[in-house]
Amino acid sequence: xxxxxxxxxxxxxxxxxxxxxxxxxxxxxxxxxxxxxxxxxxxxxxxxxxxxxxxxxxxxxxxxxxxxxxxxxxxxxxxxxxxxxxxxxxxxxxxxxxxxxxxxxxxxxxxxxxxxxxxxxxxxxxxxxxxxxxxxxxxxxxxxxxxxxxxxxxxxxxxxxxxxxxxxxxxxxxxxxxxxxxxxxxxxxxxxxxxxxxxxxxxxxxxxxxxxxxxxxxxxxxxxxxxxxxxxxxxxxxxxxxxxxxxxxxxxxxxxxxxxxxxxxxxxxxxxxxxxxxxxxxxxxx
DNA sequence: AGCCAGGCCCAAC
DNA sequence: GTTGGGCATGGC
Numbered sequence: 001x002x003x004x005x006x007x008x009x010x011x012x013x014x015x016x017x018x019x020x021x022x023x024x025x026x027x028x029x030x031x032x033x034x035x036x037x038x039x040x041x042x043x044x045x046x047x048x049x050x051x052x053x054x055x056x057x058x059x060x061x062x063x064x065x066x067x068x069x070x071x072x073x074x075x076x077x078x079x080x081x082x083x084x085x086x087x088x089x090x091x092x093x094x095x096x097x098x099x100x101x102x103x104x105x106x107x108x109x110x111x112x113x114x115x116x117x118x119x120x121x122x123x124x125x126x127x128x129x130x131x132x133x134x135x136x137x138x139x140x141x142x143x144x145x146x147x148x149x150x151x152x153x154x155x156x157x158x159x160x161x162x163x164x165x166x167x168x169x170x171x172x173x174x175x176x177x178x179x180x181x182x183x184x185x186x187x188x189x190x191x192x193x194x195x196x197x198x199x200x201x202x203x204x205x206x207x208x209x210x211x212x213x214x215x216x217x218x219x220x221x222x223x224x225x226x227x228x229x230x231x232x233x234x235x236x237x238x239x240x241x242x243x244x245x246x247x248x249x250x251x252x253x254x255x256x257x258x259x260x261x262x263x264x265x266x267x268x269x270x271x272x273x274x275x276x277x278x279x280x281x282x283x284x285x286x
Numbered sequence: 287a288g289c290c291a292g293g294c295c296c297a298a299c
Numbered sequence: 300g301t302t303g304g305g306c307a308t309g310g311c
Contacts, residue, residue: 021292114292121291124309171307176294216294237292278292290311299302 004054004062011076012052013099014045020100020279022226024113024126025133025151035144037133038106039065042140042148056143071101076272083273087265089247090273093280100275103226107192108184109151110227115177115214116170117222124169131168136160157181176214183212195228202230225271234262234270243281 014034018026026036033046033055043066044055057066067073080098084091117125129151136156137149157165158181165174184192195205205228209220224233236244236259241252250258266273 115294117291118293119291119306120293120308121310124291128308166307169308172305173294173307214294218293222292235292238290239292282292288311291309293306295305297302297304299300 002056002058004057004059006052006054006062006072007050009047009050009052009072011080011099012047012050012070012101013097014047016097016099016279017070017101017103019283020097020275021122021282022222022275023103023105024122024129037140037148037150038069038109040138040140040150041065042143044144068104071104074101076101079269079272083266083269083276086267090276093243093247093276096284097276097279100272100279102231102272102275104229105227107196107223107227108154110223111180111184111209111212111215112151112157112177114219114222114226115180116173118173118214118216118219120173128169132157132165135168136164154181154184158185173214179213180215192228202232205230206233221271225274231271232263232268234259234266234274239278239281240274243277246281247277 014032015028018028018034018036023036025038026034028034029044031046033044035042035044039061041057041061043057046053046055054062054066080094084094113125113129116128133149133151134147136152138152140148140150142148157177160178162174162178165177170177194200195208202224205224206217206220209215209223210217215223218235218237221233221235224230225235236255240258241255244250244258244261245252248258248261250261262270262273
């Protein structure tokens with residue numbers, strides 16, 4: 001089995017990365033490594049010190065996909081310094097989730113995952129996505145005794161029935177996902193590639209995404225942050241309301257105030273600040 | 287039993 | 300443009 005070893009990886013912690021709510025298809029193994037599916041591949045990651053090990057990947061796959069997926073080119077040390085200088089009250093959250101990185105995930109799976117996420121909880125979201133993949137996705141491989149499946153393409157989802165998806169626990173979101181799959185096909189991959197480019201601003205991309213059924217302001221911000229590289233996006237869910245009230249003494253319903261604060265203090269890195277805060281409130285501050 | 291979870295849709299102002 | 304009720308599902 002292929003095993004790649006990458007040296008000199010800083011600001012990188014697997015639990016922080018995979019348990020901060022940005023992704024739903026990575027699971028922790030007994031030895032602290034994580035196995036997950038993306039890009040039609042399944043790999044296992046482990047890190048000791050600054051040495052990252054990738055099992056079941058070729059060097060080509062690393063260069064063409066995983067390096068970007070794991071956001072390895074970004075200097076998070078610099079970003080963390082920048083955030084603390086902007087507002088020192090975020091320092092405890094950064095100290096807690098110091099190894100977070102924002103994954104650069106595939107656009108269709110991210111749209112689908114966060115449509116499913118609405119008014120839902122992380123264990124149920126993960127379970128629903130896994131059922132959809134196992135029942136309707138393409139088989140990838142049997143790996144360490146387990147079968148892995150890709151998340152189905154929009155063409156596949158568009159042809160499912162409402163019942164197919166409610167059977168996966170989607171509830172009323174089933175209709176949104178099917179309708180948005182049809183819309184995604186109609187718009188085409190080029191449309192979303194364009195939103196990813198630097199030519200399109202955060203605000204412009206936001207206005208496009210919220211046209212999709214099942215995609216409101218919060219879900220749009222997650223898609224912008226986790227797939228379209230718009231790091232200014234600042235998703236505000238029930239957890240963020242809690243932590244913004246706790247640390248910054250906002251009224252829990254003052255979403256506009258929170259968004260304005262994030263823009264003014266964290267600016268182009270607001271989304272990264274958001275992940276530290278989200279991880280903090282879910283794992284530490286209760 | 288009722289509340290909560292990475293909220294959105296739609297109708298009524 | 301803003302506000303509020305309704306909403307599938309499962310864990311606690």
